[in-house]
Amino acid sequence: MAYNRKVPEINAGSMADIAFLLLIFFLVTTTMDVDSGISRKLPPPVDINVKPPPIKERNVLIVLINSADQLLVKGNIGDISTLKRDVKEFLTPTFSGNTESPDVDGHPEVKQVEIEGIGKFWVSKGIVSMQNDRGTSYKMYIHVQNELAAAVSELRQEMSKRYFGMDFFVLLKKDPEKAKSIQDAIPMAISEAEPVSLGDK
Amino acid sequence: MAKIRKKGKKETPGISTASLPDIIFMLLFFFMVTTVMREVELIVTVSPPDASEVQKLEDKSLVSYIYIGEPIKRLQKSMGKEPRIQLNDAFAEVNQLKDFVFQSSLKIPEYDRKKQIISMKIDQLTKMGIVSDVKQELREANALKINYSTKKGFIASK
Numbered sequence: 001m002a003y004n005r006k007v008p009e010i011n012a013g014s015m016a017d018i019a020f021l022l023l024i025f026f027l028v029t030t031t032m033d034v035d036s037g038i039s040r041k042l043p044p045p046v047d048i049n050v051k052p053p054p055i056k057e058r059n060v061l062i063v064l065i066n067s068a069d070q071l072l073v074k075g076n077i078g079d080i081s082t083l084k085r086d087v088k089e090f091l092t093p094t095f096s097g098n099t100e101s102p103d104v105d106g107h108p109e110v111k112q113v114e115i116e117g118i119g120k121f122w123v124s125k126g127i128v129s130m131q132n133d134r135g136t137s138y139k140m141y142i143h144v145q146n147e148l149a150a151a152v153s154e155l156r157q158e159m160s161k162r163y164f165g166m167d168f169f170v171l172l173k174k175d176p177e178k179a180k181s182i183q184d185a186i187p188m189a190i191s192e193a194e195p196v197s198l199g200d201k
Numbered sequence: 202m203a204k205i206r207k208k209g210k211k212e213t214p215g216i217s218t219a220s221l222p223d224i225i226f227m228l229l230f231f232f233m234v235t236t237v238m239r240e241v242e243l244i245v246t247v248s249p250p251d252a253s254e255v256q257k258l259e260d261k262s263l264v265s266y267i268y269i270g271e272p273i274k275r276l277q278k279s280m281g282k283e284p285r286i287q288l289n290d291a292f293a294e295v296n297q298l299k300d301f302v303f304q305s306s307l308k309i310p311e312y313d314r315k316k317q318i319i320s321m322k323i324d325q326l327t328k329m330g331i332v333s334d335v336k337q338e339l340r341e342a343n344a345l346k347i348n349y350s351t352k353k354g355f356i357a358s359k
Contacts, residue, residue: 023225037349042347
């Protein structure tokens with residue numbers, strides 16, 4: 001008698017529904033966004049006793065942002081749309097031969113550096129100095145930071161095409177050492193001055 | 202010769218749905234694995250600015266977050282509308298940052314501690330004053346690697 005008893009099968013038809021329910025829960029809670037942003041390195045805390053090294057005026061491009069989000073580029077009223085061009089022009093290295101110093105008036109000084117994979121190269125001593133007011137909006141600040149970074153990255157791009165014949169981002173993946181030499185040749189020379197407060201809020 | 206004839210009506214066989222649960226389960230597992238629960242509840246509103254020159258933050262275990270923005274609507278009565286700093290789950294003052302940097306560095310394995318990154322998620326309407334204060338404090342705390350969190354996008358010139 002007991003042998004003949006059959007265990008009734010459990011209906012699995014609702015399994016899909018349960019799975020669906022869980023699926024929808026995870027679909028809703030999942031966030032796919034990858035965190036991205038502009039990476040910067042802050043300067044280490046300054047020692048008051050140590051004087052900063054003197055930098056020649058011609059080597060610095062000063063970018064000021066006031067509390068009304070207006071720009072002053074090298075003493076003239078600037079515009080965000082032309083900022084990238086100005087910075088690029090300022091930082092453009094000279095690709096000429098390595099015998100004579102390509103010193104140009106109105107451009108920053110250059111120094112000859114032996115770079116692996118490229119050879120002797122005239123590296124620009126130019127520095128972009130950026131200073132903002134406490135009342136500057138964060139949006140404008142990031143916009144300027146972005147333009148400065150874009151200028152450097154475009155210069156690197158051009159150099160990568162000229163020397164290695166490929167896109168800088170491709171080079172960065174394929175041959176990090178060559179990419180490193182380009183980064184040495186065109187440094188990310190952006191410095192931030194201590195903020196001032198002229199027109200707060 | 203016998204003729205083979207088709208019967209008058211041909212019924213289309215119903216598609217078996219027996220494998221449906223398997224497919225759903227597959228999707229389910231995918232989302233279960235990829236899902237990341239939000240660790241903090243935001244009490245400030247943050248809408249980051251756009252930028253095109255962005256880099257991805259690859260190793261999330263090295264990153265700690267600072268949020269700056271207006272308090273959310275619900276808390277504006279008690280906290281006001283001025284942009285505030287949020288650390289972990291609470292509002293914070295600038296002088297608490299050093300402690301925060303230290304506490305979060307403890308969560309990183311010792312050999313990786315120098316690689317600590319502070320990601321700042323700041324609302325685009327915030328003024329730079331508070332941001333500068335935070336940056337100065339981070340410098341003093343020796344947390345020098347920072348990341349301005351942005352949305353990747355084309356910047357529309359104003």
